[in-house]
Amino acid sequence: MESWDEGAVRARIREMAARDPERERFGADTHRYELAPRLAEAEIRAFEESHGIELPMEYRSVVAEVGRH
Template structure:
């Protein structure tokens, strides 16, 4: 499995935002190319325990926290 490149992903999101100042790409007006705050490892672990699952962790805890913070529709 390829390693997680958090800095590269954040750079790409910044590039995409710069190329779409009017937010015309699908979903851009909703997510505004903004990342949600990272979840603490304790919150991820609590979720895993309460659902009886183990989220992929082979790339390290920081990637699991970052993966929760992708641009996307806000539901709250």
């Protein structure tokens, strides 16, 4: 499983937000270049169980190590 550098990801998001102050890029009006807090492993498992799915490991690592929208 890939490990994410939360600081680097958040810095890149800040750069992207600075280049799009009017939030004109697709989806920017919704996500506003912001991430919600990281999820604990128990929260991820609970989501998977309640929806009867298994998230891809890459996505699990992002929401666990960086955050989510």
